[in-house]
Amino acid sequence: MKAFFRGLVRFLLKYYWLVILLTLASAGFSYPRMIHLFKTISTDPIDLLPQDYPSVQTLLKIRDKLKPKKSFGVVLESSDAEAIQRALYDLKARFERLPEVGRALVTKPGYAFFDKHKLLYLELEDLKEIRERVRRKIQQEKLGPLYISFDDEGDKELDFQDLEDKYRKRYGGDQTGSEFYVSPNGRIYAIYVESKKPNLNMAEERAFQDEIRKTAEGVDLKSYAPDMKLYFGGSTRVMEYRALVHDL
Template structure:
């Protein structure tokens, strides 16, 4: 009874293999279409209700101070002075983009230079403390009426040697420049969140267009511009995940198709040999 059922099933599959294959192809077409519509939502804020206090607070903070992190533009050139000229022109154009709150690319060097002794090395600070203590101890001894200074020595409190160490020394750099003096970095503060991929892609597109319109090669042929930072990484991560999902779906469909194909081949051979055996008997 059981064998009769499988024989009938095999006969049905063999006689309708074309229809089964056609139906399977239609099923694959629908699967590919709907799979292509799948979206990966990496913005966790969008997954939460707007009524949540944390979401409302985050929206307020973003409007006031911009998103968390930066969209980073890296300018690489053999001549760092040409990079500075290009960066100055680029910043003017970038700050016109609606998605950009501001661009951080220079530090107030004079402010820090005027206060550079607040940032001296720890060893020098300890030496200053040691000299001051010695001066205080000597003055205390002199103020003691019972103390007689036979040598009549005086200690002159002097920091000129320490000051000389920091003369002409760049405690703070005016630009964000790499140690090899070839890369200059611009930190772009966007108005939106990195998790909002539509915003991040729109921002990247606007920055790309601005750079292309400015034509960095006219400043120096060796200039190369690249992107990094939280916003760019979020875009790359999303693209990578979408690629992995598509590859998995495609691989599953191909594997399923191969299994069906080999199954139909197996059924065909089974029916062929079964009919041959019946004919010979």
């Protein structure tokens, strides 16, 4: 074994120029193929599976009907909620001036409608209970000291906290009480930026996200609040792609 390695070392020392030439030739030969791989690599099931697979055909039909658009999340964190909201609307205006952007969502679509008609989503028994509590409160105010309560309520203020807790738990916690995409503690807000073009390929999606990052990072968020921080929430496909490229 030692003799083999000694011979190998002597060969490399004597013909190192040949080894360098072969290495450069191999690199030159593989370079175009490597560039092609980096440009076309994808984690999309449509690109990874044969086109005649039933699952691929079904997914293509769904995409053709829905024309899904890519969404990229920009997240702001601060103890000053009003400052975050001002920053969000300023970012929204900047994002929507970009040619790649279809719209930027600061508030939840349809929130105003559901908030206006929220009583339609209560159970019938709960609506009856609300009516009964209001009726008793009206009677109490009318009769004053002459009002006699036969239960434990006494002079309690009109309160619906138990019903609020019930529906808050059912429909997703404290976030349902705000039109913004906000965390339960009120410190973290998000704005979702949608692409104008549907069904972006990998290169287009990367370019879209990079443009959003560049625009957001160009804003002086400290001018809104000294403790404001900026984060991004990219799509899984782009993250997977960049992880693959990094590993390669």
